[in-house]
Amino acid sequence: MKRYLMTIFTGILLILTTSANAKENCEECHKKITVSVSHESLNCIECHEPEGDHYALAADFKINAKGCVKCHEEYKGMLKSPMHTRYKEKRYVKDIFEQYDPEFFGKNCEGCHVSSCVDCHAENSTPHTITEPKTGICLKCHNDYYIGADYTGLGIREDHERYQRGIKVAGKYHQKMLPDVHYEKGMDCGECHSMKSLASGKPSSKVCRDCHNPDKDVLEHSIDAHLQKMACSTCHAAWAPVEYGTFWIKFEGDARKDYFKWIKSPSEDYRKSSYKRYNRRPHIGLNKDGIYAPIRPMFINIFSLIRNVPC
Template identity: 25%
Template sequence: MSRSASSHPGGLFGIVRKGPPIAFLSICLLLAILWVCCFAAENQPYSTTPPLSPIPVENSGTSDLSYPLWWGEAPKVDSGTPCKEPGTCITCHTSTTTMDASHAFACVQCHKGDSSAVEEKDAHQGLIKDPGDLNHAEQTCGKCHPEEVRRVRHSAMALAPRTINHTRFSFGAQKDASPQYATVKTDALKQVPHPSESGNLGDDLLRRSCLRCHLHTPGSTRWGEHRGVGCSACHAAFPNSADGRPREHAIVRQAGMTACLKCHNANHVGADYVGLYERDFHRGFKSPLVQGRLAPTIYGAEQHRLLPDVHFRAGMTCIDCHTLDEVHGPGHLPQNQGNGVKITCESCHVNGDHPAVLKQEDGTMTLLRGAGRTIPRMNPESVPHRIDSHRNKVKCSACHAAWSFQDYGLHLMLEERPDYWKWATTAGQNDPQVQQLLRETVGTYAEILPPTGGAAAGTPEEHWKNPETFDWLSGEVRPGAWFRGYTERKWSRPPLGLDAQGRISVMRPIFQYVISHVDSGGSVQRDRWIPTTGSGTPALIMNPYAPHTIGAKGRSCQDCHGDLKAAGLGEGLRGIEKPGFHNLLLPESQLPEHRIIWDKLVDEDGNQLQYSSHAGARPLDQTTLKKLLNPSPRQKAEFYKYLIQPE
């Protein structure tokens, strides 16, 4: 795991604390390595498992070392068919004269413009560069696929209602996280307010830092993130290559996981499915070296390579579980805070009612999209599955998630002065606008070694300008940039809590905000401020989620029963000579109004210390907490059966 108090760049974020003894940390690190190795040994990798170090990419248009050109299988593209009536377009566009057979129309049918004009400016009058753009999709894709276009325009991928409304709730801009705002105005949803209208820093954070991943914007152009807009984001096949171009001038039915990871990367659900965990921002975490240079980056950051999800290793892709109703949207506005996921673990492994599952008379189940992939059934006789409370109250991922994203203490600073040296050693922070600012000002001066492309010169300090970044929704440029760091980042044993339905779930620190703001004159507007949510609680938020890091074998009994971390008390030790519970993380001492332990959701008496933006979700209740911390004789007996139970 990655200890990263070093992410703090000093100044307002200067949080320096004395940690546990070095010998103890060494033991913890050794145990963590052994834990990962044991999991890797238990789950033998398939051919689709990414290697533990970057590999050469063939035919990628670059000589750099990178990650796989495609995650899983490459999209299937029909052989090219000459486009009908190309006119003068092919005079210049010589490499795009063919299309897949289903879409080999005249160029102007999708791209508009004038294919009879000789001059470029005349030919490009009214040109639609990307026909999938949702601003034009009704007159392009929508001519043949009107229902799909209608649904996508109302989809979560186009509107980002969860990101927007949960963030606004966390900043106290609305009373709850129910859908009220979106990336664009549509029906009952309003567009995220301009910060000059709302006066809320959360709206500025959303518009300039968070909302680059939705279908109305092409997003980032960093390595691995090139994609189309709107429909083209999923139906044009962009690989993980440096040239930023789709592999074929064609529409694909299924672009595979590579398309999904254009947006669902960094430390968000999706990247974990293929075993990626973003390295910390500080230069000290940039390792290992590849051929004597710093490793290349994908999705804006270097990645730890952890154990991928067992479903990925079995060859399954995102759409094997996420249906078209989720991807295209159900065709109506979201009504609640849920994620709309319809396929559950039980759909395949218990009930066999997954729409893509064929259930035989003998109970055997096969996934139809695979070449006879047999689905393992849940074993009802295994000790954990025999316990009623496990089956009825515990989410499958609470036991079967091998690891989870745990980025504690999200420190954000809106900086309007040109104080770039402070951020030079943390230039890896994953925001394309911030990365560009630091590349232009300090270059690669603070790197231990030059990156793969060679050293980059900065700009003399006397020529530095105040930072400016643009609004991802309007394109407007405003003073300042959002810089960030974390108190601690790790992926060890997940903490548990209750989701909105009262089921035991893995909890994730997602909105643990600490905000600072310094204006262009150096005046401190906010200093280590924790916002108050719309419900009046501090924005110290741990939300339930489903890690995509599933292993075939779940946690052992003692990983939950008697485990302090699982109970939500944080990483720690129980005293013997000195009774009580002792957290490894010390209480945060640098916050003016709060003294918290970042990974502690609840205290020993069941008092809630951190909150959720999901209505009804919370840390474990006192009754469940006591059961976990004080295993009963029955639990001990069941654990004994678990140990001697044959595989």
């Protein structure tokens, strides 16, 4: 009996000692790491599981973000969210571009997708300083034409070098425009686009009428068809980025790349130039719900293949 009790006691002592010393042992190599307030009471191994001779990245989607999901299980759906899977973009590339270049997505589209919880939750790109995402974090990826920085009053410019001036966000030039009224009031993206909604596959957690009741004394609001068949943004969107197509030029062999040196090069084989990017009143059309709303096509592309042909 004494031996049995001693074995149990030794096992408990070993676990407690391992847990207590885990952080100290890690800090022998990782001396400059500071953990944010919300996680500072945790030991390293509570988030970083053993992997081979070392420990796994807690938030990496390649291991299903095990270090985060074990406590934040309600957000497990983010692993299947469009921001990570990019299924619409991949399906489009497969249908359109892969017949010309099976590696098109990897060459030109792979860079901007969520691959870890810390992509959005790390303050100043420091993975151990966890915070709620603010608008500035969102703009690291959402800064182009389809979902861009227009909320903050920035309209994307054309790709040609003569338009490369103005305010720079994530390496892209923007024109100063009128900000959204909610941004002017100090609201962040997450106040309408919550983590729970994104994890459940919904783009937003709130719609306009969750906070705003239409005033029937306003003439436009007194017309039932307006409230039933039109999105609020049909009238209330002051402007939106409008694009008429992006040219993708692929070179094979010793083609004349220098002729196109003034436009962007997303990869070694390609040049890319978006055409007629205006920041103006948006086009109106029927959305997927049959409601009139501002429309912004997700993909408008023109593909050209330039190769040397022997005379």
